[in-house]
Amino acid sequence: MFYDKVFFLGKILLHLSIIYFMIASNKIIYDRNNYSDKELISLYKKLVKPRLIEEKMLILLRQGKISKWFSGIGQEAIAVGVCNALSTDEYILPMHRNLGIFTSRNIPLHKLFAQWQGKKSGFTNGRDRSFHFGSQEFKIIGMISHLGPQLGVANGIALGNLLKNNNQVTTVFSGDGATSEGDFHEALNVAAVWNLPVLFCVENNGYGLSTPSSEQFKCKNIADKGVGYGMESYIIDGNNILEVHSKVLEIAQSVRVNPRPVLIEFKTFRMRGHEEASGNKYVPHNILELWALKDPIENYQNFLRKENILSEELEVLIKEEIVHEINEHLRIAFAEEEISSTTENEIAGVYKHIHFIEKKPNQNxxxxxxxxxxxxxxxxxxxxxxxxxxxxxxxxxxxxxxxxxxxxxxxxxxxxxxxxxxxxxxxxxxxxxxxxxxxxxxxxxxxxxxxxxxxxxxxxxxxxxxxxxxxxxxxxxxxxxxxxxxxxxxxxxxxxxxxxxxxxxxxxxxxxxxxxxxxxxxxxxxxxxxxxxxxxxxxxxxxxxxxEDYYTIPLGKAKLLNEGMDLTIIAYGLAVHWVLDEFKKHQFSADIIDLRTLQPLDVATIYKSVKKTGKVLIVQEDTLFGGIASDISALISENCFEYLDAPIKRIGSIETPIPFAKNLENLYLQNDMIIKEVNILLKY
Known part of the structure; x- marks a missing residue:
């Protein structure tokens, strides 16, 4: 029994010594450089604010007052440091855990709260959640759930900046998990080939959901990937607000003068689950203990105290002001009515309304x-x-x-x-x-x-x-x-x-x-x-x-190529010429409609013709099942049924991939069925 106790105590001492060694070797060292006391306090305020908001959101999540939350606790120094190193007119493309970007850009909190509650005054009219939105006003472009495309979007914005010659950088965020996606590799390659002024910021927080980084990539550091694309890369302690801010400030200033992409890896850790429902039980407890001791806010707070910059009274005052702001803006968001809409309003919101003015051509x-x-x-x-x-x-x-x-x-x-x-x-x-x-x-x-x-x-x-x-x-x-x-x-x-x-x-x-x-x-x-x-x-x-000159034709307007009384034939693309070839050979009486635009679809022209002729043939090159002809047939059945004198007929290619050999391709296309179906309808 005595030896068991000794062995148990020995294991504890060994465990503690390992943790002590890891802590000592990973101690956050702050270099204030030329930062004034005022600047250091400003960064502290901006660092604390997203943490206090998030702590409140976690309570609201448990109360069922918001639907989902992706925690950035432990990673705030990256979002705050990077955002504050950029100009406010430079685009930044964040991810789910970058609340500090939104607060650093001074977005009114009640709009963020309304967004998370699906309210009208949010950024998406209740149509999307979380940070899945953008704001031209604040030059923030949010992500979609497919995270990789964000990187390519940043390339396009940066290309626009190059073409404008405005000396701006574009900054885009990614997690370590998303670096496994093809979009990551494509985006870095394009940025390098085109010398685009993009800062690719990768938050290496240890896990892609529950999959550790060791199972995501083989190289030692994500920054090592930059070599393969011919771009410079850096590794930064993502929990050190001063290192993040000063280094990104230096890189951004350089890139504005000498446009090029830069890959920056921020070493950090995700202290909570991928999202709150998933938890983090898959993370070894000693790892969580280690990173808890590297908390970016507590460490920076202790540094400011040692430097006699942050007193206890000032700390309390700062936090009280932020909490008051949070509560006041939550009151505004909660007071807003639940969103409502109409079918017409939602459909009208799918496309931007275009005030089209047709430009007629000249006679040449x-x-x-x-x-x-x-x-x-x-x-x-x-x-x-x-x-x-x-x-x-x-x-x-x-x-x-x-x-x-x-x-x-x-x-x-x-x-x-x-x-x-x-x-x-x-x-x-x-x-x-x-x-x-x-x-x-x-x-x-x-x-x-x-x-x-x-x-x-x-x-x-x-x-x-x-x-x-x-x-x-x-x-x-x-x-x-x-x-x-x-x-x-x-x-x-x-x-x-x-x-x-x-x-x-x-x-x-x-x-x-x-x-x-x-x-x-x-x-x-x-x-x-x-x-x-x-x-x-x-x-x-x-x-x-x-x-010869410039002219336009309205979208959503079909063209009536021939007028007849006995039959309506609807086609588009190559199928139009199939129909015209048969018409020239056999001279039947038919309305022949070239759709020209498939979305929006000119149903008015279709219905008018069907109501006149009572018989319909729809011809497409695509395979038949699930194609345009199926939807047009359904629309006619639902809206012109009482005018029909025969079943609606459809022609499309057979249900196989398109073959190579000419005879097989001819068999696939089925255009030789047109006159057969025309005759069936005419005799019906």
Whole structure:
């Protein structure tokens, strides 16, 4: 029994000696440099404020008065130090644990509290939670739950700063877990290649939710990754407010003079769970004890006391003032009524309203192919909008794989015609950042199939941006698409239905050169995100007279190509030409509608025709199930049922990927079914 006690005491002494050694080797040493007493106290106030707010929020969370909380306790020195090292007119892109950024930018607390409670006076009209919002007023751009895109957005903002030549830096935050995402690597690579003035701030707090950093990356430090991208990097003690502030201040001043990206790793620790519901039982207790002794507020407070800068009376006074401010602003937020809305109001909030004024062309025309019309429309838009940037793979010297931008580099220069690395996701994110910074952009996807590599930012950033926080995504994505050229499963898809399903996106799909030029100009004028589909098989096979100058065509307006009494045929893209070919051969009486725009959809033109003819055939190139034809059929059934004299017929490709061999591709497309279905309907 005696030996057991001795052994037990020995284990305790060993444990304590290890902790003492770790504490001694990790002691926070403050160097006040040239900081005045007033500046040191100012930093203290800004450091304490988010801690006191968070302590209050944790109480409210337990009371069910807020829905979720991501704790930044123990990490406040990073947010406060970095934010206060920047100019207030420089963009900063925080994460969930960076409350100190919002308080350092002096956002009224009642607006933050209202945001967390889903109230009207918050930043998202109750449409999103937490820090998932941005504010142009305070130059803060919040994240979405898919954390990686934040880094690419910072690149776009920084590119805008370079183009404005305003000597500003952009600062973006990431956790250690998000450095495993492809977006992290793409963003750092793009920033390095383009010499963008971005500070990539990584808070290495030990865990990505419950997965330790040792299982996230193999290198010793996250800062080591900077070498691979040819950028300088630094490691900073994230719990030392003076080291954070002074070092970031120095780096930012340097980057303003010599634009370049810098990777900064802040060593810190997350003292609570990933979010409060998850807890932190997976963290060894001795690790929590160690980092508790490195608390950034308690250590800085003790330093100020030893320097005779912070008295007990002043400390109490500071905290009382902050607590009073918190309680007063909570009173304002709690007094606000629960949010309410209407279906009409919510739908109206999905897109930015555009006051469209159609620009008519002059009488001078020239014959052009579809590819020429698109090129000319883009060229004219670059002349009209000097804030328009075109980006894509091989679009500069090479002129793009389809030569749409041939000659543009010489005319507009590398600033506006930008070759990109092969990273669709990061470039679409950068386009969003450009929009935030007041630019328009057109991004060429070499093939619409490749949008899969950038699907997340399209669906979750661009589409939801205006609805969430009234920020337009002023972007056009050019989407060369379609079959008929023997390009196989990865270069032939017509994937428009992926995007018409997503509220917040507009989808345009012209079939003729005249429409392509005018609709592209309108899409670029529009401040909402537009996916502009261009059928490759039509690029050099369809000719038409087009006006030589700039003109626009309203989105959401279909075109009636032929008028008849017996049948309504609805199509778009290549399918329009299939229908016209059959019509020329067989001369049946039909309304032939070219949709031109799929989102918004011109239901008025569709319904008017259906009510006249009573019979409908919908033709699309895409596979049938889940496509546009299905929705149009449902809309007609629901709104024109009493006018129908026959079942609605649909034609689409067979339910397989697109094959390569010509005979198999012809089998896939099913366009030879058109006249058969027309005859069935006419005889019904």
């Amino acid at each position: 025309t020239t014959e052009a192919r579809l590819v020429d019309a698109i090129s000319n429309g883009l060229d004219k838009s670059l002349e009209v909008f000097d804030n328009l940037i075109v980006m894509g793979q091989d679009i500069a010297e090479y002129g793009g794989v389809f030569k749409v931008t041939e000659g543009f580099l010489k005319k507009y220069g590398k600033d506006r015609i930008r070759n990109t690395p092969i990273c669709e996701s990061s470039i679409i994110e950068a386009a969003y950042g450009l929009s935030i910074n007041g630019f328009k952009s057109v991004v060429e996807l070499q093939f619409s199939d490749f949008i899969t590599s950038g699907f997340n930012p399209v669906i979750n950033l661009l589409a939801k941006s205006f609805y969430r926080w009234n920020q337009p995504a002023d972007i056009v994505l050019r989407m060369p698409c379609g079959a008929g050229v023997g390009a196989g499963p990865f270069h032939s898809q017509t994937n428009e239905a992926w995007f018409t399903k997503t509220p917040g996106l507009k989808v345009v799909y012209p079939a003729f050169p005249y429409d392509a030029k005018g609709l592209l100009a309108t899409s670029i004028e529009d401040e909402n995100p537009v996916l502009f589909f261009e059928h490759k098989a039509l690029y050099r096979s369809i000719y038409q007279e087009i006006p």
